[in-house]
Amino acid sequence: MKIYSYIIIALFAILFSCRNDFDFEPSVGNLSFSKDTVYLDTVFTNIGSSTYTLKVYNISDKNIAIPKLQLGNGINSKYRLMVDGMPGQVFENIEMLANDSLFIFIEVTADVADANPTDFLYTDQILFGTDGNFQKVELVTLIQDAYFIYPERVQNPDNTYTYENVSLGTDENGNPVTIKASVLSETDPINGDELHWNNTKPYVIYGYAVIPNTKTLTVDAGARIHFHSESGLIVSDEASLQVNGTISTTEALENEVIFEGDRLEPNFSEVPGQWGTIWFTLGSTNNNLTNLTIKNATVGMLVTGNDGTTNPTLNLNNIQVYNCSNVGILARTGSIYGLNVVTNNCGEAGLACTFGGSYEFTHSTIGNYWPSQNQTSLFVDNYDGTIEYALTKANFNNCIFYSSTNYSISFEKEGPDTNFNYQFNNCLIKFNDFSNQFSNDPLYQFSGSKFANCLVATNTATNNPDFKNPTKNQLLIGENSAGKGTADISYSFGTTDILGNQRNNPTTDIGAYNFSIFD
Template sequence: MLRYILIIASIITLTLTSCRNDFNFETSTGELRFSRDTVYLDTVFTNTSSSTYTLKVYNKSNKNISIPSLQLEKGEASNYRLMVDGMPGKVFQNVELLAKDSLFVFIEVTSDVAQANPTDFLYTDRILFGTGVATQKVELVTLIQDAYFIYPKRTQNPDNSYTYEGINLGVDEEGNPITIYGMELDENDPINGNELVWNNTKPYVVYGYAVVPPTKTLTVEAGARIHFHAESGLIVANNASLVVNGEPSQTEALENEVIFEGDRLETEYSEVPGQWGTVWLTQGSHSNSLKNLTLKNAVIGLYVNGNDGSNTTTTTLDNVQIYNCTNYGIYATTGFMTGQNVVVNNCGQASFAGSFGGSYDFTHCTFANYWAKPNQNSVQLDDYDGSATYELVQANFKNCIIYGSTNFGLKLNQVNTSFNYQFENCLIKFADFSNQFTNDPLYDFDDSNHYLNCLIATNNSINNPDFKDADNNELIIGEDSAAKGAANFNYSSGTFDILNNSRTNPSDIGAYNFIIFE
């Protein structure tokens, strides 16, 4: 046995000895190759860290080399940060790279807008590889965007820890307080000034939940851009209001529209669901008016919790688009809501849910749902336990499209005998291939009390809306759409579609006039 061990040890020794010359390194002479000559880091907000970007460095020669210096041109003063071979820093010496091998350089940046070029707000630097005439360079470029930052205040404790401002939402089943990370908006904030008017001079970035206090109104001006951090959102308190005053835009830049979205500005995050929480219109909020607003990438886009008790509309939506929500686009519980030119798509459970009863009236809306997984719906209605408190007072849909990638665009759950709903001149997806709802009176599409002049899509070919690109939230209809010319013009006369085009007679079902696709 000892003899075999000695043989194995001898083989290992010979192998290591014979390979020793492979680990001799020569100084790099400027023959490195790079995955890119310039690394463009996407736009970041001032003093906010970017994502991590990757540069790959290749040694295509047959020699092992040592890069004598790998550093940021601005050295330790640079706002960029590197990680090379797992080591963070800004200046590295004698970085070894084997023949025909490569290494990764990871790059991040955090910079103040004041340190960017004042003419174009670009912050730049270079990564230098080597020294002297053999130095090679890779450019680094990022756009720094100034913003208003809204975040909870903090106080330092005696043990040097911090206590952050929070919002009390009541108590749980065990009587423990429910507190979330957030703060009330201040009319006289020492940094931001009047936080109850969000303007378009620069974006707003919200950390935690911003609360509109009782008796106050948050006004969002045309062209405003609002970015919510993860687990953040907006709460409109009892007896408070939200007014979004977006206007129709003239260009694809959507210069007049208001946009609510997450705070990740990289292109790959532009359509990712669930990046932030919700806009919550709480019980007792009133006079909420949202015009020309695009809201996307939330958990719940718009959460309408109850009403002000007056049996009148407390929330009005006009030219509102909501996309990419992991749960609901609009989740209304006993809400009193009206909407026109509302477009919702790509939501994990439903694009619109009128739950626990309420009162809803929608005209020329498009409730689509092309979420990638099954079992979602476009529209859901229920009256919970059927008690008078949760009566479905009305749910009127006029000239609306209710369609999606699953078989059933519509889901109804009635308990009380008083369950008031009507769909008039609507296009509805309802493909009951197994006839499970044949005898269910809720889906009797011949009942004119509930379904008047409706087009029922019983498969993907019959009464297809011919969306331009539903998977990418392009829900304008084409000239082959079953919705073309099928609307009730009594609800269209004198109105404009969501793109601000006048509706003519005959008019089209949904939020868009049809176009001829190129």
């Protein structure tokens, strides 16, 4: 047995005398980096960024120890690093094996006051090496100032918080239902008049912002409104929303009003469901929206009821609604007039006219290219068929209804025909009834009077709208579109398309856009 013991001891002695895998030499100046400057995308003042990655390479054949790895501004930097799973701003003796690499994760939370006053850039450096001999990687972030609207909070004795909220009534068991929200004020001590949103800097909304009873929120052309997760805007009983966007002349959309999420990074620019909805509650009145784009909500606009008058409760002119995880425009017993309305990429429907109501849309493009077989462009129902939920009017003139699924329109009717009134005039409709399951359904008789002079796309080759790039929300129609020159001019008189182009005699085009020539 002794001889085996000696052999084992000798082997260990040889192995450990020859290995130098875990010897680390101090080294500076020999690192390589995945990038020499890390650009962290624009963030709002005092809102944290996404996490960005820098990869550091030891390109030598030796194990090294980086004497110092730190931010140029040290512990005072607004940037944060994660190195080998440890957070901080200053690190020492960071070990790297030969020909190995190291990931550094970078975040920032800064105030606009920290940035350069001329360009609003906040900068720093990551330093690698030792004093007087550092390799550097630059860090650059644009800090954008904003108006912040959020519910007030009060700290409780147990260190939890009670937030400002508004009542939504009671549930089926009689229990009160509330939502975290702040009521907009004309004399807010920080923001001033919160019922007038201007275009001097963006607005960032936390929770729901509420337009109080009898008040009007006015939004100027060019305003940018950003909603945090689980936030939105509520238009109360007898309150109004006036969005006064105008036609833009450049790709910057300088005059368009845009409602979207508060994540400014490019990877979030088209992500659905980032925030809640614009909610027009029962009794809201005289709502007029012009040149407005709504993006990345759960429901773009939720309309629950009407103001009881013969005038539309909600007037829409040049409206785009994209990337809603549920529905683009969801109305329940609503009263809506729409001209040049465009929807696309919505989880269930671009436009849903439910629980009856009164609707008229002209020269609108109701598209839906959401990647699911269960979505549609237009959904219409009258709930239980009673007079309370009667569909008194659903008129569509010179509109396109087209989806990536077979059926771009869907009806659910209850009760007598008198409680379900709809009319399509000179519309282009995709309806590919390949199995003839709707051939005898009276709701879908496209040769009947309910579909006057309509073009029906029974497959992708017939009556195609020739959209430019629908998956990217580009629903302009090309010169080969079935909608080109086939609109009824009587519905076009005195109107322009959504881009401000005149609709000219003797013919006009179906949908929200005049045809254009594109690559």
